[in-house]
Every structure is written in structure tokens, then in C-alpha cells.
Amino acid sequence: MMKKSLKPFRDIIALALGHLTVFKHVFKRPVTLEYPEKKLPLNDNFRGEHALVVDNEGKLLCTACGTCQRVCPSFETIEIEKEKNESGKFYPKNYTIDLNKCIFCGNCVQYCPFGAIIMTKEYELADEKKSALKLDINTLKKNYSDSIIKKTVKSKR
Amino acid sequence: MEYLYFLYIDFLHKYNLPEFIGMATFPLLPFCMVAAALILVVLFLVLMERKVLAFFTQRKGPNRVGPWGLFQTIADAIKLLCKENITPTGAEKFMFNLAPLLAFVPVMVVWGLIPFSSEFDFMSYSVSALLFMTIASIPTLGILLAGYASNNKYSLIGSFRSVAQAISYELPLVFVLVSIVVLASSLNLRQIVLAQISVYPFCGWFIFPAFLGFLIFFICATAELNRCPFDLPEAESELVSGYNTEYSGMKFAFFFLAEYAMMFIMCAFMATLFLGGFLSPFGFYLSERFIHNDLLAQVLVYFEQVFWLFLKTFFLIFCMMLVRATLPRLKSNQLMGFAWKVLLPLSFLNLFFICCYKYFIYAK
Ligand code: SF4
Ligand code: SF4
Numbered sequence: 001m002m003k004k005s006l007k008p009f010r011d012i013i014a015l016a017l018g019h020l021t022v023f024k025h026v027f028k029r030p031v032t033l034e035y036p037e038k039k040l041p042l043n044d045n046f047r048g049e050h051a052l053v054v055d056n057e058g059k060l061l062c063t064a065c066g067t068c069q070r071v072c073p074s075f076e077t078i079e080i081e082k083e084k085n086e087s088g089k090f091y092p093k094n095y096t097i098d099l100n101k102c103i104f105c106g107n108c109v110q111y112c113p114f115g116a117i118i119m120t121k122e123y124e125l126a127d128e129k130k131s132a133l134k135l136d137i138n139t140l141k142k143n144y145s146d147s148i149i150k151k152t153v154k155s156k157r
Numbered sequence: 158m159e160y161l162y163f164l165y166i167d168f169l170h171k172y173n174l175p176e177f178i179g180m181a182t183f184p185l186l187p188f189c190m191v192a193a194a195l196i197l198v199v200l201f202l203v204l205m206e207r208k209v210l211a212f213f214t215q216r217k218g219p220n221r222v223g224p225w226g227l228f229q230t231i232a233d234a235i236k237l238l239c240k241e242n243i244t245p246t247g248a249e250k251f252m253f254n255l256a257p258l259l260a261f262v263p264v265m266v267v268w269g270l271i272p273f274s275s276e277f278d279f280m281s282y283s284v285s286a287l288l289f290m291t292i293a294s295i296p297t298l299g300i301l302l303a304g305y306a307s308n309n310k311y312s313l314i315g316s317f318r319s320v321a322q323a324i325s326y327e328l329p330l331v332f333v334l335v336s337i338v339v340l341a342s343s344l345n346l347r348q349i350v351l352a353q354i355s356v357y358p359f360c361g362w363f364i365f366p367a368f369l370g371f372l373i374f375f376i377c378a379t380a381e382l383n384r385c386p387f388d389l390p391e392a393e394s395e396l397v398s399g400y401n402t403e404y405s406g407m408k409f410a411f412f413f414l415a416e417y418a419m420m421f422i423m424c425a426f427m428a429t430l431f432l433g434g435f436l437s438p439f440g441f442y443l444s445e446r447f448i449h450n451d452l453l454a455q456v457l458v459y460f461e462q463v464f465w466l467f468l469k470t471f472f473l474i475f476c477m478m479l480v481r482a483t484l485p486r487l488k489s490n491q492l493m494g495f496a497w498k499v500l501l502p503l504s505f506l507n508l509f510f511i512c513c514y515k516y517f518i519y520a521k
Contacts, residue, residue, distance in 0.1 A: 015484075022483040025213050032217040 315399025
């Protein structure tokens with residue numbers, strides 16, 4: 001224990017040291033990352049905008065089984081219109097994900113039995129219109145091809 | 158100043174303008190210069206504050222508008238001027254509009270009292286130091302009025318705090334000022350500066366005998382200006398933004414301008430009292446030594462004096478920003494306790510010491 005009479009001096013020294021510590025930071029390089037020009041590298045597990053996987057023949061892997069709909073914690077986020085094709089298989093005629101409601105939990109991707117839905121690394125989704133955040137089947141397909149071109153996902157071909 | 162007046166009349170004669178125009182406009186010229194300089198300084202100061210705080214926290218600060226972010230404040234100012242001037246329904250209209258002016262105009266006046274160079278102080282009275290302290294405490298009234306008139310409890314509490322703070326910190330401030338007056342044997346600011354001339358460069362500055370006084374003055378000035386760590390009147394986390402919560406647009410700009418201008422003026426005042434004001438730290442003026450053209454050197458000396466004053470002022474402002482970046486905000490009771498229990502006795506001690514110093518050493 002220091003004597004009580006010395007406390008003011010100890011405080012003054014502590015104050016001076018504090019100011020010195022702050023002052024030292026002037027000479028350090030700023031840690032700012034200027035966002036729109038430079039971006040942080042993303043993790044491989046990053047969960048961004050969705051995409052529906054398309055195989056070599058340009059067909060969707062999705063079978064409209066509805067698992068993703070069932071595991072989605074958010075209300076009425078995924079909407080699927082089922083349809084049978086000539087060979088008796090189900091396929092999604094329309095498939096919408098409403099990003100206004102989606103919480104980007106990734107459950108749909110995790111539980112899809114066919115690996116038919118993935119998440120890209122696209123995260124700059126802001127738009128003027130709410131409707132632009134409702135992704136229909138064509139957008140989801142396009143997202144997949146875009147992310148293949150940008151090499152943000154591995155091709156499943 | 159008289160010499161300048163004749164030059165001005167002469168200049169008008171050349172263009173066949175009658176003398177009374179000169180008589181009428183001559184007093185306006187210093188005012189225009191003061192006002193323009195003040196606005197420019199404030200514009201720069203806001204940018205500097207943001208930049209310096211950014212450096213202390215390893216950020217970059219504003220750098221988008223113009224090169225190195227130089228036009229950021231101008232953009233902000235234009236934004237403020239374009240905004241709507243809202244007067245709350247329950248507000249006391251007349252006082253609500255009067256308050257920003259009351260906060261701003263005294264700042265403009267004290268700005269003219271600072272001696273910028275040995276020939277060039279716009280207002281020089283035998284008691285200008287006293288006048289400075291008197292007028293510099295008027296903005297507090299504006300703040301009180303703003304808090305009272307805006308019909309908002311946050312504003313009211315903020316302004317009460319501000320007044321309580323200003324009153325308690327004014328006392329040590331004035332006692333330190335008295336010690337400087339004792340040292341300089343004058344209340345005129347220019348005489349105070351000239352009293353700091355000594356044989357050796359910068360040894361005569363009053364910061365050396367009155368270092369304790371300088372520290373007290375610095376702390377009190379920070380408190381007067383409502384800056385961190387004494388920014389209780391504007392404590393954002395508790396009081397939204399204190400007395401100027403209800404203000405917007407031009408009126409808010411007035412408060413903002415007054416605050417930063419007062420910061421610059423307080424630091425200039427401090428530089429005048431303690432750091433030798435416009436005196437060169439080398440003991441001689443660079444332009445006198447290096448420029449051999451007599452007339453040019455004579456003119457340049459004045460500009461150099463202004464330069465030294467500004468350099469010292471900006472050094473002090475930098476220190477204030479360092480303090481702001483380092484210390485957290487005080488509690489209200491700590492604030493008052495510190496002023497009355499620590500600073501006031503210390504300022505007495507400082508005054509006593511200075512008087513002894515003056516009696517035994519200076520007087521010989
Ligand atoms: S990421 Fe989660 S919330 Fe979004 S659609 Fe998939 S399961 Fe639903
Ligand atoms: S995306 Fe996967 S889980 Fe969802 S309906 Fe298609 S196949 Fe089923």
C-alpha cells in the first residue's frame with residue numbers, strides 16, 4: 001500500500017502516462033478499411049444471398065420437396081410452387097425467397113437433401129424497392145451463375 | 158492604427174473618393190477582417206478536431222470531400238444552413254431566438270481584444286484582460302437562456318450544469334489571471350506580452366514562474382469551454398445534447414460556431430498570457446534576420462508575429478484535443494469538488510508564490 005499523502009502524485013503520474021499512451025497512437029497507421037473501395041476477405045462459411053444450383057444440363061437440382069420451407073425459422077420466407085414434369089418427377093415451377101423476412105440463418109442450405117440451394121457471398125443487397133429483395137427462381141438461378149463467374153462458390157458440375 | 162488610417166484615406170484619394178467614406182468605412186474594416194478570420198479559423202478547427210481525434214484512435218477521419226477532406230466542414234456548414242429552423246411549440250419565442258446571438262456575439266467581441274502583433278490589436282484598452290474575462294463569461298447567459306426557453310427538461314438541466322460549472326471555474330481562472338497581472342504589472346494584453354521579453358529567448362515567458370498557474374488555467378479553460386472531460390452540459394448519453402437539443406439549422410450553427418471560436422480564443426488568450434503571445438521563441442524575428450530589404454522586413458515582422466501566436470494557439474488546441482481523446486467525463490459532484498477544493502486553493506497558492514517571486518526576484 002502506498003501512503004495516502006502520495007496519492008495525488010501517483011494520480012498525476014497516471015494521468016501523464018495515460019496521455020502519453022494516447023499520443024503514441026498518432027504515429028501508428030490507421031486501421032480504417034475504406035469500405036466501398038476495399039473489402040474485408042470473407043470466410044468460406046459466409047452466408048449471403050441465396051442461389052439455386054443448376055447442373056450441367058441447365059436443370060435445377062431442386063425437387064420441390066419443401067424441406068427448406070419446413071426448417072426455415074422465419075414466417076413465409078420461402079414459397080414453392082410444385083409441378084410434375086413428363087417423367088413424373090417434381091420440380092419447382094416457381095421458387096421465391098423473400099429476403100425482407102430471411103434472417104440468413106442458413107438452415108435451408110444445411111437441410112436441403114439434394115444440395116440444391118446454396119448461399120453466395122453477395123451481401124450488398126440494399127435497394128430502393130422492397131420488391132427487389134423478393135428473389136424469384138430466375139434471379140436465384142442467375143445468382144448461381146454469377147457467383148460461379150466471380151468464383152465465390154465452387155462449381156458443382 | 159493612425160498610420161493605417163492615413164494610408165487608407167490616401168488610397169481613397171487616388172480614386173477620387175471623398176474622405177467621409179473613409180471615415181465611415183475604416184472602423185468596419187477591422188471588424189470584417191476579424192469576422193472573416195474567425196469563420197475561417199472555425200472551419201479549419203472543426204476539421205482539425207475530427208482529424209486529430211481520428212489520429213488518436215487510429216482512424217483516418219474525413220477524407221472524402223475535397224483533397225484530404227478539406228472541404229468537409231464547408232459541406233457540413235452548407236447542410237446546416239439548408240436545414241429548417243424549427244421553433245418548438247412550447248418555447249419562449251423571443252428568448253429562444255435571442256439565445257444563439259447572445260452566445261455568439263461576445264465571442265466576436267473578445268476575438269478583437271487579442272493582440273495579434275505588436276502594432277495590431279483591434280481593440281486595446283488599459284484593462285483589456287479584465288474586459289476579456291467579463292465579456293467571455295456572457296455566452297454562459299446565452300446558454301442559460303437557450304436551456305430555459307426551449308421548454309425541454311434536457312436542455313434545462315444541461316444549461317444549469319453549464320452555468321454552475323462556469324461560475325465555479327471562473328474563480329480559479331481569475332485568480333491565475335491576477336497572478337499574471339502581478340507579474341506584468343499591467344492589465345493591457347499587449348503590455349503583458351511585451352513584459353515577457355527577456356535577454357534569453359523564451360526564458361521570460363510567464364509559463365516558467367507560473368507553471369502551476371498555467372495548469373490551473375488550462376483546466377479551467379477546458380471547463381469553461383464545456384469540453385471533455387468537463388462536457389457535462391452536453392453529456393450525450395444523459396442529456397441528448399444538452400442546451401442545444403431543440404436547436405436546428407442556422408441557430409444551431411451559431412452555437413456550434415461560438416463553441417469552436419471560443420475554444421480558439423481561449424487558447425490564444427492562454428498563449429498570450431503564458432507563452433509569450435506573438436513573441437518569437439528564438440528571441441529574434443526570422444524575417445528581421447533573413448530578409449535584408451528593410452521595408453519588406455518591417456511589414457513581414459507583423460505577419461510573423463501573427464504566425465507565432467497562431468502556432469502557439471494551435472499547440473494548445475492540440476493539447477486540449479489530446480485531453481479530450483484521453484479522459485472520460487467527470488461526475489457532477491467530482492466536478493464541483495475539484496473546482497472548489499483543489500483548484501481554488503491551488504490558485505491561491507500560485508498567486509502567493511507569484512507575489513513572492515515578484516517581490517524578491519523581479520523587483521531587484
Ligand atoms: S437462410 Fe434461414 S431464414 Fe433465410 S430462407 Fe434459409 S432457412 Fe429461411
Ligand atoms: S431447395 Fe432443397 S430442400 Fe428446398 S425444396 Fe428444393 S430440394 Fe427441397
